[in-house]
Amino acid sequence: MLGLSLLLSIVAAAPAPPASPGVTVIVGVADERRLSAAAAHVGDVRRPADSIILVRTGGGTVRALWIPRETQLRLPGGGTTSASRALRDGGTARLDAALSATLGILPDRHALLDIRGFAALVDAAGGVRWPGGHSRIGLPSRPRLLGGRETVSYAGAARRGIAADILRIRRQMALARAFQKSLPAGGLSEMLRAAAILPSAGRTDLSPVAAARLTLALASDPLRCALLAGDAQGPAYRPAPSAGAAARRLLDVDSERQYDRGRRAFS
DSSP states (O other): OOOGGTOOOOOOOOTTTTTTTOOOEEEOOOOOSSGGGGGGHHHHHHOOOOEEEEEEETEEEEEEEEEEBBBBBOTSSEEEHHHHHHHHHHHHHHHHHHHHHHHHHOOOOEEEEEEEHHHHHHHTOOOEEOOOOOOGGGGGGGEEEOOHHHHHHHHSOOOOOHHHHHHHHHHHHHHHHHHHHHHHOOOOOHHHHHHHHHHHHEOOOOOOOHHHHHHHHHHOOEEEEESEEEEEEETTEEEEEEHHHHHHHHHHHHHHHHHHHHHHHHH
C-alpha cells in the first residue's frame, strides 16, 4: 500500500559489506499501529511487509523495482519465505538475506513506513497532482489533486491474491510517475518538509541530507519502474529464472561480483 513512499525520502545508512551500493529497500506496512512506537531501530521491526520496492539513484536516473509481497524468496542455508513474511519473522536482516540469496542484491539502506506516516509524507510534499487516465486499473479518469489518505486508498488493494497485488503495483507505478511530476510544482520547501518528518513517519536508517539529495533527483531525473519478472503459481509469485539478472541490470549494480559476495556473506 505504501509503494509511493519511495518518492518522498531516502538515503545514507551505514552499509555492511557486501551490500549493493546505493540500493535502498522501501517497505510499506499496512498496519494502523504506528511504527514510530514499534521498535527503537528499523532492524527491530517485526511486521508483515505490504509493499516492497528496491530503489537506486545515480547516472541521471531513478530506478525502482517492485516486488510482489507473496514473492517466494530463497533463504541462505535452504528453505523459502515470502517477501511479506521475511520482515515479520526476522526484520530487515532476514529480508535482506532473502533478497541477496534470490536476486543477488543486498540492500544497504532501509525505510519502513506505516499508513499514517505515508499519508503525512504525501501531504507534506503537496500531494499528488493526478493528470487523469488509467481508469482501467482503478485510478481517477479526470485530473485532480490527491491528498495523502486518498493516495493511500488508490495505492492499496481491497482484495488479497496475486492478481490484486499486481494490479495494485500498476497503480502505484502510475501514481509514482505522477508524484514525480508534482515535485517541481510543490517546490523545494515542500520536499524538504517531507524529508524532515520522515523519522516520525516510520522507521529508517536514512540520513536527512541524503533524503534531500534524492528528492532533488526525483524532481529532475527520469524514473524507471519495473515489476520483478515472474508468474503466479497458486497463492505464490515465483520469480523467473532470469529475474535476478534483470533486477541487477535495472538497478545497475555489479551483477556477478555483488551476487557472489552476497552469497558468501550469508553462507
